[in-house]
Amino acid sequence: MTRRLLLVTLALLGCIACASAAIPAFPFPTSGVTLPAGEATLPTAAATTAPIVTQAGNQLAVVSTAIDPPVLMRGDRATLTVEVANTGTTPVRASRAALLPDGPVMVANDPYAVVGEIGAGNRMTFSFTVTAGSPDGTAYPVFTLAVNEGRGIRYPVPVRVDSTPPAVSFVQKPDALTAGRGDRVVVSVGNPRQDSLDGVMVAPRGQGFTTTPSAVFIGALASNGQATASFNVTPEENATIRFEVVYYNGQNRHAMPVDLGVGYGRSKFQADLILSNFEVEQSGGVYRLSGDVNNAGLSAARSVMIAPGEGVTPADPYPRYVIGSLDPDDFASFELNFRAQDLSAVPLVISYRDENGDPFEQRTEASLALNQTADAGGAGGDLPIAWIALALVLAAGVGYLIYRSWRR
Amino acid sequence: MNDPEQGAPVSDAPPVPRRDETRHPSLMELVTNPRGFFEALEAGPVSLGVPFLIVLAVGVVGAIAAYQMSSVVIRALDIPGMEGIGGAMGAIGAISALIATILFWVIYTAVFYVISMAFNGQGDFNRLLAYVGYGHLPQVIGGIVATALTWNFVLNLQIPSLTDPDAIQEWTQSLLQNPTMQLASVVGLLFLLWSANIWIFGVRTGRNLSTRDAAITVLVPVLIYLLVSIVPTLVA
Known part of the structure; x- marks a missing residue:
């Protein structure tokens, strides 16, 4: 019986020895570890699942740190996670875990006043909320894990603060x-x-x-x-x-x-409709205004329409005149009929749309006394010089005869 | 006693030229010397023939101008049922102008006659009527010039097609405001003043007034007529 028990014990020890030889060694950081620098050294999650290699004695080690977001802006809150492993062969009773602020990085909470026991070969994760202040730079808040026997750990965790905006x-x-x-x-x-x-x-x-x-x-x-x-x-x-x-x-x-930083004004590419070459005739109280409309702008004007403005009454046959599209440097003729009283100029409204269909409106005036020709059928007309000369001659002759009649 | 068979003794002296009391002064003298013209007429009997012809001439010239303008206005009317009556309306306008001219001849004379009574004027109405008729002679010339102006205006006129009575009235008013038509009015005014000048001498002679009283008698109604009829058109 004693002999059989001894054989079983040897077999178990042999299995354990074989397993230890087959698993590779994992380099755990210590308190003298070189601090990682840069984003590559700051994994976003402590995802390591490698088994813990234990050895004699009580040994606690930080196996990974992570912070989310990786780079803080001023005023940001982040979650800093520290993973600790017990690489010893006996459990370790930790009394308290804390994160000490450094520079612009403040610690917002202290949730680990009591930690408890970390078994041999086990891991324990500690998460802290930190806030970033100013100035920008890299701070090193220190993670501390106190152990009753006085063999705790202190581990500075690099935190980068960079407030560069998009x-x-x-x-x-x-x-x-x-x-x-x-x-x-x-x-x-x-x-x-x-x-x-x-x-x-x-x-x-x-x-x-x-x-x-x-x-x-x-x-x-x-x-x-x-x-x-x-x-x-x-x-x-x-x-x-x-x-x-x-x-x-x-x-x-x-x-x-x-x-946006753009003020109101006329776009240098906008269509600019200019009216010219006015001809005004009057017939029975109805004015007939004709002229040309030119597009002096750099954009095409669509759905161009000309109509009389306020103060006049549109009349047939052209109460308004639709021209249509007018490309840059192009022109078209128009004609309007309207009634007006006691006006020396008629207000005109030019409406058009741009390429996007947005409506625009320009206002101008045309003089009603500008081109009243002699053959106009109304109040207009130039008086021939010959008639004026004849009237003056007649006036002089009549005046002379009247004067002569009183001299006799 | 003288022998009747021997007759009257024959004088050797040359015959004395005897003034012809019935001599009618020329119309040129009316234009150049109206005072002498009417004084020459004063000695003879009253004759209304020549004055009537002068007034008739004024009326005919005015009738031609009225016919032109009436035809133009009728042609502008685009009212159903009014087609083809342009000629008739023109004729009505012409006859109206003719009758109005003759009527105004009598009215002017009556007005001068009544006003001259305030200055103790003495003279026959018919004689004054004749003298006022003679005074219409300048208006024949003025009428011809005004008609020529109106004719020139109508020839170059674009006649619209109007259906609205307000538009017709407005258009007619605009015709009178045309510079050519206003020049015609000025010419009529000028020759009316010339007639008034002749009327002063006619009233002076026909009603036996002083020149001052005759001028008042004539100019007061003439100026009132001008203020009422012609000046508003020119001002407008």
Whole structure:
């Protein structure tokens, strides 16, 4: 019986020895470990599942650290995770785990006042909430794990604070705003940071304008990545146009407003309709105004229509005149009929649309006394010089005869 | 006693030229010397023939101008049932102008006659009527010039097609405001003043007034007529 028990014990020891020889050794960091630098050394999760190699004595070691988000911006909150393993062969009773602040990194909570026992070859994960202040840079908050026998660990965890915002610029925007006209605005969002941004969205802000679409969602934007958002902006009078880039760095929401920076005025590419070559005739109280309309702008004008303005009554056969499209440097003739009383000039309204279908309106005037010709059938007409000369001769002759009759 | 058979003794002296009391002064003298013209007429009997012809000439010239304008206005009317009556309306306008001219001849004379009574004027109405008729002579010339102006205006006129009575009235008013038509009015005014000048001497002689009283008698109604009829047209 004793002999059989001895054989079983030897067999078990042999199995354990074989298993130890087959598993590779894992280099655990110690308190004298070289601090990792850069994002590559900061895994986003302590996902190691390698078995713990134990050896005689009580040994606690930090096997991994992680922080989310990897790079903090000023004011951000992050979750810092430290994983500790007991590489000894006997359990270790830890009394307290804490994270000590350093520089701009503050610790928001202290959840591990009592830790308890860590079994031999076991792991334990500690998570802390940290906040980033200023200035930017790399801080080293220290993770401490106190053990009753006085063999605890202190482990500085590198935390990078970088407040560089996304790079936002306008790839395309109008040179001037015009009320009622739609213009294309393209916003470019670039990520110069060392970590990715999530939930990136560009939305217009302000008042007095409409956009299509109302917002553009870009989503995740990798480090050194770039994306664009295109809008069609139609302002009203006195609109305030801004765009806001909203993004998330980890759990932290950030918003970055950007002014469009374009004032109201006439676009240098806008159609510019000029009326000229007026001819005015009057017939029975009805004026007939004809002339030319020229497009002196750099854009085509669509659906061009000319009509009399306020104060006059349109009349047949041309109460208004539709020209249609007018390309740059092109011209067309028009004719209007209207009734007017006690007016020296008739107001004219030129309405047209641009390529996007946005309506525009120009107002001008045409003198009613400008071209009243002698053959006009009304109050107009130039008096021939010959008639005036004849009248003067007659007046002189009559005056002479009257004078002579009184002299006798 | 003288022998009847011997007859009257024959004088050797040359015959004295005897003034012909019935001599009618020329119309040129009316234009150049109206005072002498009417004084020459004063010695003879009253004759309304020549004055009537002068007034008739004024009326005919005015009738031609009225015919032109009436025809133009009728042609502008685009009212159903009014087609083809342009000629008739023109004739009505011409006859109206002719009758109005003759009527105004009598009215002017009556007005001068009544006003001159305030200055103790003495003279026959028919004689004054004749003298006022003679005074219409300048208006024949003025009428011809005004008719020529009106004719020139009508020839170059674009006649619209109007159906609205307000538009017709407005268009007619606009015709009178045309510079050519206003020049015609000025010419008529000029020759009316010339007639008034002749009428002063006619009233002076025919009603036996002083020149001052005759001028008042004539100029007051003439100026009132001008203010009421012609000046508003020119001002408008």
